[in-house]
Amino acid sequence: MSLMDRYNFEELVNEAERMVFEELERQLAELPDTDACKTEDAVLDIAAYALNHVKPMYRVTLLGRVYAGTLHEQHADEVRAAVAEGIARVRENPPIG
Numbered sequence: 001m002s003l004m005d006r007y008n009f010e011e012l013v014n015e016a017e018r019m020v021f022e023e024l025e026r027q028l029a030e031l032p033d034t035d036a037c038k039t040e041d042a043v044l045d046i047a048a049y050a051l052n053h054v055k056p057m058y059r060v061t062l063l064g065r066v067y068a069g070t071l072h073e074q075h076a077d078e079v080r081a082a083v084a085e086g087i088a089r090v091r092e093n094p095p096i097g
């Protein structure tokens with residue numbers, strides 16, 4: 001029996017991922033609808049770039065969720081910058097397709 005079969009990993013959540021998605025949504029809303037960064041491939045590339053450039057913040061328990069909330073402000077600048085840089089990189093090298 002594999003580890004994934006024996007234990008429930010669904011409660012293991014990366015709070016940084018949620019923060020990146022929320023910030024990405026906020027920054028994309030400020031761009032015109034015709035911006036090349038609003039295609040599905042571009043958005044996924046931006047999200048991947050940002051997630052690879054922020055410190056992960058995994059939590060499992062409710063207490064971990066509360067604690068992660070207190071870290072939000074500490075990591076907000078890092079997340080904001082990573083998303084903005086991801087948008088700039090995708091603009092420089094838009095996905096083909």
